[in-house]
Amino acid sequence: MTKKSIVEADLEARSPWSSYKDKQEVILSPPTTAVNASITIPGSKSLTNRALLLAAMAKGTTQIEGLLKGDDSYWCINILKQLGVHVEIQGESATVEGINGEWPNRTGELYVGAAGTVARFLPGLLAAGQGLWRMTGSHRMSERPLAPLLYQLAAMGGVFTYERIEGQLPYTLEAKGLQGGEPVLAGSISSQFISGLLMAAPYAEQTLRLSIDGPIVQREYVEMTLEMMRKFGADSNVEDEGQVITILPNGYQAPSAAIVLEPDVSTCCYFWALAALTNGRIRVEGISLRTLQPDMEMVHVLEKMGCSMVHGENYVEVTGTNQLKGGFTLSMKRWSDQTLTMAVLAIFADGPITFTDAAHIRHHECDRISAICTELIKMGIQVEEHPDGLTVYPGIPQSALLDPHDDHRMAMALSLIGVKVPHIRIANPGCVSKTCPDYYERMEALGLKVSWL
Numbered sequence: 138m139t140k141k142s143i144v145e146a147d148l149e150a151r152s153p154w155s156s157y158k159d160k161q162e163v164i165l166s167p168p169t170t171a172v173n174a175s176i177t178i179p180g181s182k183s184l185t186n187r188a189l190l191l192a193a194m195a196k197g198t199t200q201i202e203g204l205l206k207g208d209d210s211y212w213c214i215n216i217l218k219q220l221g222v223h224v225e226i227q228g229e230s231a232t233v234e235g236i237n238g239e240w241p242n243r244t245g246e247l248y249v250g251a252a253g254t255v256a257r258f259l260p261g262l263l264a265a266g267q268g269l270w271r272m273t274g275s276h277r278m279s280e281r282p283l284a285p286l287l288y289q290l291a292a293m294g295g296v297f298t299y300e301r302i303e304g305q306l307p308y309t310l311e312a313k314g315l316q317g318g319e320p321v322l323a324g325s326i327s328s329q330f331i332s333g334l335l336m337a338a339p340y341a342e343q344t345l346r347l348s349i350d351g352p353i354v355q356r357e358y359v360e361m362t363l364e365m366m367r368k369f370g371a372d373s374n375v376e377d378e379g380q381v382i383t384i385l386p387n388g389y390q391a392p393s394a395a396i397v398l399e400p401d402v403s404t405c406c407y408f409w410a411l412a413a414l415t416n417g418r419i420r421v422e423g424i425s426l427r428t429l430q431p432d433m434e435m436v437h438v439l440e441k442m443g444c445s446m447v448h449g450e451n452y453v454e455v456t457g458t459n460q461l462k463g464g465f466t467l468s469m470k471r472w473s474d475q476t477l478t479m480a481v482l483a484i485f486a487d488g489p490i491t492f493t494d495a496a497h498i499r500h501h502e503c504d505r506i507s508a509i510c511t512e513l514i515k516m517g518i519q520v521e522e523h524p525d526g527l528t529v530y531p532g533i534p535q536s537a538l539l540d541p542h543d544d545h546r547m548a549m550a551l552s553l554i555g556v557k558v559p560h561i562r563i564a565n566p567g568c569v570s571k572t573c574p575d576y577y578e579r580m581e582a583l584g585l586k587v588s589w590l
């Protein structure tokens with residue numbers, strides 16, 4: 138394998154909160170003692186960016202605790218500051234002075250990085266105000282789908298001028314207010330389109346009655362949006378089993394109490410997987426099974442695979458097993474961010490595992506189905522690629538230089554192989570800073586051997 142075939146890292150998308158920008162490779166080998174720890178995990182990316190954006194839009198000042206400091210939240214905060222919003226960060230806390238729907242700076246160039254949440258949540262919030270902005274993003278974000286959302290916003294009053302490809306970044310948005318009304322949006326490509334429209338609705342001119350056409354992928358993220366909107370005083374009326382959502386145009390009010398964000402459950406999953414693979418134990422503090430974050434489903438699947446799980450009001454703990462069980466099919470529709478982690482676990486199970494209903498992850502930070510198949514095959518693992526998923530057969534991975542395709546979840550999932558197999562090399566590991574900038578320090582603290590090139 139030559140370095141030429143490694144996907145080039147888009148370093149512009151790495152923020153000042155990124156840690157391993159200059160590293161070409163990380164090399165991982167198994168720990169010598171069992172992984173056994175209680176840990177805390179930074180705030181949810183999804184909740185951080187929802188809270189920041191709604192706090193910025195709202196009337197009044199919002200205090201947010203438990204912020205994620207990663208690339209995705211950095212670019213969100215950076216844009217808010219460019220728009221004239223006063224945001225103060227101290228440690229993992231933010232104080233945001235809301236602008237009540239009227240952006241103070243009405244022109245400028247706004248770079249969303251590689252953040253799907255910013256690329257999909259911001260346009261509606263901008264369109265609901267007044268201004269003229271140029272929107273740009275990372276190379277990959279400029280390929281990822283936005284059109285269904287932007288076309289809907291255009292039908293409601295936003296004027297979009299596309300620079301290269303219709304419906305994609307980069308583009309210019311002339312905002313003159315958002316009409317509201319009764320749009321219809323498909324939910325099969327990204328739940329973020331729906332969240333993006335809903336978040337803007339309290340600042341539309343009329344009531345929004347959004348109908349969702351067909352099943353929604355990762356539906357719980359829409360519930361997380363509605364839950365965060367509720368904290369800012371925006372109630373929703375949900376009908377037809379979640380397919381029709383009505384929001385009144387009553388604005389947002391900053392909550393009187395601080396918003397305390399949950400840890401990022403998607404990040405927790407890599408650490409629970411570590412326990413599962415090493416017959417070790419990982420307790421994550423500060424999270425309960427009652428979270429809306431859909432990736433919590435993984436701990437139930439780990440139980441099915443032979444691990445044990447205990448939980449309380451404020452922790453979820455996984456203890457691994459000597460032999461993970463496989464031989465089943467899993468729908469990843471609700472929690473597809475963990476498809477890559479599960480694919481890595483499947484290598485070490487006692488039977489093949491098939492993952493289905495995840496065609497939409499081909500539009501994520503990379504084509505995740507194709508990328509994980511390529512990397513597992515490189516290590517001699519037998520896989521079958523399907524249009525909506527893959528089948529992974531158990532095997533003994535050969536060490537190789539693995540390409541994360543500039544995708545944080547590919548890097549974090551592939552790194553887990555290093556707890557079982559010596560000398561696992563991951564190229565351009567800095568991409569983890571999208572959601573977990575200190576991932577490798579955390580792995581090292583739990584006993585993995587980590588070295589750098």
Ligand SMILES: O=C(O)C1=C[C@@H](OP(=O)(O)O)[C@@H](O)[C@H](O)C1
Nearest residue numbers: 183254327328329354355358474
């Ligand atoms: O709304 C959100 O915060 C997210 C929604 C999901 O995206 P899609 O619905 O686009 O798959 C998920 O994959 C992403 O990590 C976060």
Ligand SMILES: C=C(OP(=O)(O)O)C(=O)O
Nearest residue numbers: 251252253254474501546
């Ligand atoms: C799909 C993801 O991110 P984004 O918010 O950019 O869509 C992800 O974090 O797995």
